[in-house]
Amino acid sequence: MPAAPPATEQLNLRVSEGQTPSAPFESWGRYPTYGATVIPLHWQNDFSAIAPSLLNGALPVGMGRSYGDACLLKDGNLLVTTGMNRLITFDPETGLLTAEAGITLAQILDFAVPRGFFLPVSPGTKYVTLGGAIANDIHGKNHHMAGTFGCHVTQFELVRSDGTRKLCSPMENPDWYAATIGGLGLTGFISWATLRLKPIVSRLIDYEGIQFHGIDEFLALTDESKDVEYTVSWVDVTSTGKNFARGIFMQGDHSAKRDTLLPSPKPKLVFPFDAPGFALNRLSVSLFNAAFFHKQFSKHSVAVQDYEPFFYPLDKVLHWNRMYGKRGLLQFQYVIPWEHAKEGTVAILHEVAKSGLASFLAVLKAFGDVPSPGMMSFPKPGITLALDFPIKQDRTFPLVHRLADMVYEFGGRLYPAKDAAMTAMQYQAFYPQWQQFARYRDPLLTSSFWERVTGETSGI
Amino acid sequence: MTDRQNSTTPRKILVLGATSGIAEATCRIWAAQGASFFLVARNAEKLAAVAADLKTRGASFVDTAIADLDDTDKHPALLAHAINSLTGMDVAYLAHGILGDQTHAEQDFNTAAQIIHTNFMAPVSLVTWLANFCVQRRSGTIAVLSSVAGDRGRKSNYVYGSSKAGLSAFLDGLRNRVDREGVKVVTIKPGPVRTAMTAGMPKSEKFADVDAVAEAIVKAVAKGKDTVYVPFQWRGIMFVVRHIPERVFKKLNL
Numbered sequence: 122m123p124a125a126p127p128a129t130e131q132l133n134l135r136v137s138e139g140q141t142p143s144a145p146f147e148s149w150g151r152y153p154t155y156g157a158t159v160i161p162l163h164w165q166n167d168f169s170a171i172a173p174s175l176l177n178g179a180l181p182v183g184m185g186r187s188y189g190d191a192c193l194l195k196d197g198n199l200l201v202t203t204g205m206n207r208l209i210t211f212d213p214e215t216g217l218l219t220a221e222a223g224i225t226l227a228q229i230l231d232f233a234v235p236r237g238f239f240l241p242v243s244p245g246t247k248y249v250t251l252g253g254a255i256a257n258d259i260h261g262k263n264h265h266m267a268g269t270f271g272c273h274v275t276q277f278e279l280v281r282s283d284g285t286r287k288l289c290s291p292m293e294n295p296d297w298y299a300a301t302i303g304g305l306g307l308t309g310f311i312s313w314a315t316l317r318l319k320p321i322v323s324r325l326i327d328y329e330g331i332q333f334h335g336i337d338e339f340l341a342l343t344d345e346s347k348d349v350e351y352t353v354s355w356v357d358v359t360s361t362g363k364n365f366a367r368g369i370f371m372q373g374d375h376s377a378k379r380d381t382l383l384p385s386p387k388p389k390l391v392f393p394f395d396a397p398g399f400a401l402n403r404l405s406v407s408l409f410n411a412a413f414f415h416k417q418f419s420k421h422s423v424a425v426q427d428y429e430p431f432f433y434p435l436d437k438v439l440h441w442n443r444m445y446g447k448r449g450l451l452q453f454q455y456v457i458p459w460e461h462a463k464e465g466t467v468a469i470l471h472e473v474a475k476s477g478l479a480s481f482l483a484v485l486k487a488f489g490d491v492p493s494p495g496m497m498s499f500p501k502p503g504i505t506l507a508l509d510f511p512i513k514q515d516r517t518f519p520l521v522h523r524l525a526d527m528v529y530e531f532g533g534r535l536y537p538a539k540d541a542a543m544t545a546m547q548y549q550a551f552y553p554q555w556q557q558f559a560r561y562r563d564p565l566l567t568s569s570f571w572e573r574v575t576g577e578t579s580g581i
Numbered sequence: 582m583t584d585r586q587n588s589t590t591p592r593k594i595l596v597l598g599a600t601s602g603i604a605e606a607t608c609r610i611w612a613a614q615g616a617s618f619f620l621v622a623r624n625a626e627k628l629a630a631v632a633a634d635l636k637t638r639g640a641s642f643v644d645t646a647i648a649d650l651d652d653t654d655k656h657p658a659l660l661a662h663a664i665n666s667l668t669g670m671d672v673a674y675l676a677h678g679i680l681g682d683q684t685h686a687e688q689d690f691n692t693a694a695q696i697i698h699t700n701f702m703a704p705v706s707l708v709t710w711l712a713n714f715c716v717q718r719r720s721g722t723i724a725v726l727s728s729v730a731g732d733r734g735r736k737s738n739y740v741y742g743s744s745k746a747g748l749s750a751f752l753d754g755l756r757n758r759v760d761r762e763g764v765k766v767v768t769i770k771p772g773p774v775r776t777a778m779t780a781g782m783p784k785s786e787k788f789a790d791v792d793a794v795a796e797a798i799v800k801a802v803a804k805g806k807d808t809v810y811v812p813f814q815w816r817g818i819m820f821v822v823r824h825i826p827e828r829v830f831k832k833l834n835l
Contacts, residue, residue, distance in 0.1 A: 163602075164630065165630065204777060209633050209634070209637065210633065210637060211637050221630075232638070
């Protein structure tokens with residue numbers, strides 16, 4: 122009788138075979154691109170099984186939807202968790218869902234929506250994993266009411282590279298719970314987590330879109346819509362003069378009218394090629410922004426729409442990041458606290474418009490004051506703005522560094538999940554608690570982002 | 582949707598090799614339709630994870646057994662216990678198998694023998710028992726994962742391929758024997774699929790998405806098809822591959 126093959130053989134570990142092919146791994150911004158050994162994990166115990174054999178440092182990654190280098194590890198091991206996508210338990214009374222950390226929000230929605238439940242917090246794409254959502258403590262259009270994703274994670278298991286396992290919740294190992302939420306995947310390996318879903322009676326969203334001109338109108342609308350669950354604005358960052366900071370304020374609530382919860386057909390439109398550099402210039406961007414602004418002909422429109430286009434307008438076009446060509450894009454997202462939120466945002470929007478490097482559409486929102494449980498979480502009360510810039514030699518980086526300095530002067534900070542450019546000095550000024558956090562880092566785990574902004578090196 | 586309507590009474594499904602990537606994806610679809618499962622696999626932790634997932638997704642009943650299916654002596658007792666636990670059986674789904682190490686198998690007969698034992702001898706033992714059970718009841722579907730690799734031996738994986746070729750031929754003959762007895766034998770031939778089994782292989786576009794493969798398998802089992810290629814494009818590809826003249830084929834690097 123032939124013996125069963127050893128467990129490691131089933132994993133097909135390239136590392137253990139001594140032939141570590143280095144494959145380029147792209148983050149969503151497609152900049153930077155580093156070689157790394159990609160190791161897919163399929164089971165909760167895979168991490169413990171392989172950790173002792175990983176020498177060059179490792180980083181758990183999910184869908185790779187972070188924009189910069191927070192999901193990269195140059196010449197290290199990327200532990201891809203998407204094969205760990207099993208459900209563990211679901212309680213339809215409380216909405217508590219326990220699942221392996223590699224499950225995507227899309228997979229959670231496929232399961233939950235027909236059962237009358239929805240994500241408590243959702244970002245602008247559903248193609249992120251549960252573990253990634255915790256590690257970046259993501260936020261959504263309901264931040265002013267619901268806070269961050271981490272506010273709804275009741276517990277999770279953290280596996281350290283030395284094999285120890287910690288159950289983390291606000292009651293149990295609360296310091297590890299706080300360090301891991303927003304901890305960029307560096308405190309250990311999240312094997313599973315429990316998320317509190319919220320009940321819905323319909324797939325539909327009662328939507329309202331309102332044009333605004335300038336930050337004052339945006340702030341007035343924000344104030345009026347405090348009781349609306351979801352709010353977000355798209356702002357035109359190319360226009361100056363009388364059109365400066367015009368945009369569309371979008372708000373919605375889950376429809377209270379009992380309606381179908383069954384899935385709709387899946388749209389699959391793939392952006393097929395890398396756009397040539399000339400496709401993205403000042404003129405095309407301005408035209409796009411003007412077209413978007415006027416897409417809504419009336420100053421005010423009301424509609425009922427499916428949650429998919431409301432939450433995930435860009436997911437319809439898979440690989441939309443290719444629109445920026447091979448060089449990729451830089452994302453930039455800041456939050457500036459209320460004290461300087463208005464003057465800071467106006468100053469930054471002026472700087473962006475003046476540079477002519479502006480991106481397609483910028484996303485503007487007010488963060489609420491629900492505190493995040495995470496030690497290193499990005500959101501705090503104030504105004505947040507997310508921008509993207511196609512990478513243009515010599516011009517994009519100086520602008521982004523200048524903007525980062527402005528954010529600091531206004532008392533704000535940048536979002537690591539969307540960053541490929543902030544300097545170590547800037548990061549350490551934005552997150553002065555980073556050294557306290559570093560004590561919770563697993564010695565095996567690191568990322569190119571972490572090495573860049575702290576100077577700490579990889580490996581054990 | 583027709584599949585769902587046909588299964589007003591949740592079906593009873595025995596899964597051998599339940600922690601395989603393709604089996605797991607297939608069972609998720611059946612679970613959402615309310616099927617009952619008896620799951621067999623070698624690793625207790627992995628099996629428990631799969632069982633919990635299927636239960637959460639809507640399976641009406643899940644029982645499990647840890648077993649090394651290479652041990653053919655234990656098959657009769659295991660299968661009897663499984664059917665007893667399910668109180669019957671509508672579908673037996675054989676998904677266990679190993680890719681094995683081709684390079685090693687080229688040098689070492691024991692490695693080759695192990696691949697052939699796991700992928701051919703063990704399924705033959707299981708299917709023989711299951712077919713006789715089904716013939717007695719004059720009902721049931723036996724669905725078996727073979728592979729396109731069995732359609733023609735290639736230098737890169739002919740040991741694995743030959744074990745699957747043997748399995749496919751065995752199933753052809755069995756189908757010929759039991760079809761008139763009201764028993765369906767479904768041979769499933771997947772091309773390369775993105776699963777744990779292929780995790781170490783360099784990926785290209787030809788790797789299929791496991792969920793799409795699973796959907797095709799669920800359909801084929803519901804319709805009681807004979808031999809299906811998943812994704813279906815592999816039928817055409819393998820038709821061509823089978824018809825390349827040997828004097829050309831032996832010079833190719835496949």
